[in-house]
Amino acid sequence: MEYLFTIWILVTLNFLLPRAMPGDPFLYMSADEGQEVARFSEEQRQYYLEYYGLDRPVAGQYLSYMSDLLRGNLGYSLYYNEPVSTIILRRLPWTTFLVIAAVLLSTVFGTILGSISAWYREKWPDKFLFFCLILLSEVPAFLLGLVLLFTFAAGLGLFPLSGAITHFANYSSWWERLFDILHHAFLPVMALTIARLGGMYLLSRNSMTTVLEKDYLRTAWAKGLPKKRIIFRHALRNAMLPIVTRVFLSLGSLVGGAILVENVFAYPGLGHLMREAVMVHDYPLVQGIFLVVTICVLLANFLADLVYKKLDPRISDYSGIHGG
Amino acid sequence: MTADQYLLEIKNLSITYHAVHPPVKAVDGVSLQLRKGESLGIIGESGCGKSTLALGIMGLIKQGIVEGEIIYKGQNLVGLPEKRLRNYRWKDMAMVFQNSLEVLNPVLSIGEQIGEPLRAHYNLSPMEIDQKVVKLLEMAGLEPEWRHYYPHQLSGGMRQRVLLAMALSCDPELLIVDEPTTSLDPASKNEVLQLLQKLQKKLGFAMILISHDLGAVKKLTSRVMTLYCGRVVESGITSEVLKNPMHCYTRGLLNSSPNFFRYKDLWGIGGEPPLGGSIEGCAFYPRCCQGEESCSQTRPPLRYVALERMVACHKGGIETFLRAEGIRKKYILKDREIEAVKGVSLEIKSGEVVALVGESGSGKSTLAHILAGVLPAGAGQVFFKNKKVEGRWATKMLGGMQIIFQDPFSATSHRMKVLEVVREPLDIIKWGSKEEREAEAIKALQKVQLPVSPEFLNRYCYALSGGQRQRLAIARALVTKPKLLIADEVTSMLDPSTQANLLRELKGLQNRHGFAMLYITHDLHLARKIADKVYVMYRGEIVEAGVSFEIFENPEHVYTKRLLREAFRDLV
Missing domain, CATH: 1.10.3720.10 (MetI-like)
Structure with a gap:
């Protein structure tokens, strides 16, 4: 029981921390190594944000994150274009x-x-x-x-x-x-x-x-x-x-x-x-x-x-x- | 008695801990002998070296030097390599360690800890070991189920039984028991003692019981040894030593034990044992109530002072201050001859309060007067410090003998001033200057709680109350710092508070300086409270004499019984 509670706290922290970090994933997705020049247009950026669900309110993101987790779905890597669970395993x-x-x-x-x-x-x-x-x-x-x-x-x-x-x-x-x-x-x-x-x-x-x-x-x-x-x-x-x-x-x-x-x-x-x-x-x-x-x-x-x-x-x- | 008849013989054993600076000699030249099946008690305060001695016998001294010989069945164990020593441990000599939570391994089950020596020494199979463990637990009065439990699940009393069962697992011939009753409640304490007694009878092992509980030692051992600073200061037959200790230290231990003198106040031994290092003279000298400068020069050897009694003391043990032999006294009244004292012998030792009790007219006062040399004896002799009392020499000195008479009005002249009365004994022996004598007199007055203002000091005695006159008489006696005070009903006129204070003052003198007192009274409550020894006098004869706890607990003479019954009726 204690362990379950601990896990919940950790998962929540895990969800919040990266979002509190400065920087933008799409900047790296579109840039060559060493460069930080955005090649995406504003429309493309908007599209990706929507595609990955990053434009939704944080609470919504949190809920879907949790429900995915329960099904063992850790999401999809933005960089490697592979399911996260596959990479980690x-x-x-x-x-x-x-x-x-x-x-x-x-x-x-x-x-x-x-x-x-x-x-x-x-x-x-x-x-x-x-x-x-x-x-x-x-x-x-x-x-x-x-x-x-x-x-x-x-x-x-x-x-x-x-x-x-x-x-x-x-x-x-x-x-x-x-x-x-x-x-x-x-x-x-x-x-x-x-x-x-x-x-x-x-x-x-x-x-x-x-x-x-x-x-x-x-x-x-x-x-x-x-x-x-x-x-x-x-x-x-x-x-x-x-x-x-x-x-x-x-x-x-x-x-x-x-x-x-x-x-x-x-x-x-x-x-x-x-x-x-x-x-x-x-x-x-x-x-x-x-x-x-x-x-x-x-x-x-x-x-x-x-x-x-x-x-x-x-x-x-x-x-x-x-x-x- | 040849050496090989002893199961264990220790010769001049010394154990020095060298890891501390300066090195501490925890055991210093101890010798002892133990026959098969015999039991020996070792008593002394904490830190006197009792436990070190036990560990030394087991060969468990890790950071120390062991010198001397420990001869077990003819084999000297000192210096034997660990491998050979291992064969003796538990199989020949086992130990019941002092009970603590840490004395058993916390992560191993009780059964494993009891059984493992069996495997180590006899190579028994697990089945056989388990059967033996069950038997051992039953023998120690525990249910066999407990073998599956762990030490922390046991109560203190149960742990003590486990320790006992464990020690007996290999049927040792010698069992060393270290403080078996500390931290146990009275019920389990008694049970453990009875168990030890029963098992010793049944299994016949020899036992060394280390304890500061003199009651346990009295119950379980036939001989006893007092250890002080790692040295043996007294040894003898347990019942005799505890009844009549001959070393001041043993007596001090007894006076500190509430289970012997039930009604007396507790008096610990003053001072502290010296810290480590080897002591030149008598180790107990700084705390001894009869110590003299010469005691600190050389170390007293342990010598026989009586049958089966050895004492290490330069003075041959507790000194005898007063000895009276066959005192008789007749008064002739007109045509009648009254035999007031009929052949009384008594003895007062240093540091003892001896109560002389009996009804009025039993001859107590007459005897007191003869003892002090005030009245000539009809027959018999009195010795003060082994010198015959003749004339006034014993009362005419500092540190001598003084008597306080029953009637303070005739004892202090009403025409003299307070200060003069108190100073007078010093004037007589021409001690010091007048100023010094007055200073001493004032000190004596303070001791008896009399005022010392100039106005009071110059008051004439006739202006004092009865209680004040009595205190004045006591001050007058104390001013010569007597070693022995014969006090004849001295507190009868005092109020309870003054009486209590005065008696505590005298008890203090007794414990610190070996001051002795013959306290003549018919107040048995008081006698029971302060007396070490009691003489019961009836019609000019001593009908019963002995240690106060025995007389007051188990009076034998019909008269004593009657006297006690009368006196303590109001209590019951």
Whole structure:
């Protein structure tokens, strides 16, 4: 219920925001790249406005926008002349792939490194890791992307410069295709992962340090349990709670990071598409992208709630017996 | 007794936390022995090192240095690698941790937490573990269903039972129980204590009970140890120590415990424990009521002062101020011979208020006069600080003995001025200059709430009221700062408020400076309120003597019973 309400608010904002932006889509439709000279006559402009329904009062536009949405119709791109949903569906998997890969990698490595640091707190492994990762975490994702692009792709030629897949290639098997995809995705994913690693590391180091000091960990040691069980079942299990929250909550900002990185690597994801759509004031497309991204983030939050309830019995149970 | 008969023997154990500056020696040279099935209580204020000692035995000190020996079944555990220590934990020695929400893992079910040591140590199958967990929960008085729940769903009392069930999962031979009753309501507290008692009887484990709840310690342990600043200051048989503590610190703990002296006021131990660092002399010296300069020089060793009783004190424990042996006194009236006191022995220790109760004519006043050396005894001897009382030496000194007589009119000369009366004892011993003596006299007057205006100081005693005369007599006694005051019905003429204030003043002196008092009264309400020890006198004999909480709770002698019944009738 809460989620539905949130979605409604977001959709409405999504409708209003592009209309509040300065500029005129038809200016871009009719202009050559780099030029801003209108070639449409006033009659043609009027015709298009009417054709796209942009001359109707805002309330009317809003109603039809909403009813279209309910039918899954995201409108028609002004620039690409294709249904928005088709364009987005084509691009969405690439971004999803980037983001999920980066989240997984940064979380796994961040947690491992953070736990190592916490375990050897104030000793040399901790000091070394802390120094390196603080340094890394200060570099923004797109800059990191540029550096990676110049050294590994342009300089060393180890990775392709752009795109998500080799165009017009014929693959002899599915794994060859997979390899090509991974090959293309490697640098963008690395850029995103490394940019996020510092934050994850600090969080897990902190979380793990706190947990290691807890009374229940002392209890676990006292029980003479094997070290492995103490670390994984008792410590990590608790240390994961804030990490999981952070992962899901940061998905939104990660999409932001993905937009920049995709542009650096000319990776055909939603981010790349969004930049193009914004540049040409393609309202329906921009709205469509926003909508899909927000729904994805909300979905992630919803998922976070579910996972959190599984991980922490205290959350799912407000009706527990609380005694003095 | 050879060493291998002990289940656990600790020799000169010290634990220093070095992560803080200066390093804190939380446990300082503690030695103890524990036989199979025996139970030992460890008492002391918070921060005295009780919990550190427990963690030290379990080998759980993370940021500290452990020195000394912890010998469990002949094997020294200190310095053993974690891997080998792991085999002892829970299987041989387990611990019931102090109850808190965080002591159990919040994300694991109760059942898993109780059962996991079984898997770790005995490699049981999940089925077997579950069966054992059910048994353990039942044993701890919880329904087996609770194993599927999580710690936050339990009440404090249930959590305590879970902790107990968890500790007993591997049938340990030694159970360390840390504050099992804190934060529990009285009902669950009693239940948990009974459960511990029952389980110990049934399973036969040895137990170290760490608690500041002396009631729990009294109930569950046979021997007790008082810890102060990480050092053992007293050890002995629990019932004896709690009845008759021989170290000022243990006595202070008792005086702070409402469950022992029900009617007495609570008096905490003044001052605060020293902060960390190693202390040269006696650690308790700054707070001790009988401390002397010399106490701060060297550290007192723990020595036997009585059978099964060890005390670490330069003075051999709480000092005895007054000891009377076989006091007899006959009065001859015309042809009749009245035996007023028939062979009375008594003892007054430093910092004690001893009430001498009995009806009028039982010989109380006569005894008081003999004790103070005012009347010669027919037979028997009186010692003040182990020196025989002869003549007036004990009353003629600062910090000696003073007596306040029952009748203030004959005790203070009506022809003298107020200031002179109070100053007189100092004049007699020629203490200081006249000005100093007057200053002391004025202080003494303030203590008894008499005015100190020049007009009042120069008033003649005959112009004072009965209550004022009585207070004046008390001021006169206090001016020499006596260590022992024999007060014969001194507050009988005071109004309740003045009486309360005066008694609180005297109690304060008692707790701070080890001032002792023999309080002779027939007002049992008052005696019950202030006395530590009670002597009941009847027809010239002491018919019952003991700790006040025992006498007032469970009088044994017929006369005492009658006396108490009469006295407290108006209450019931």
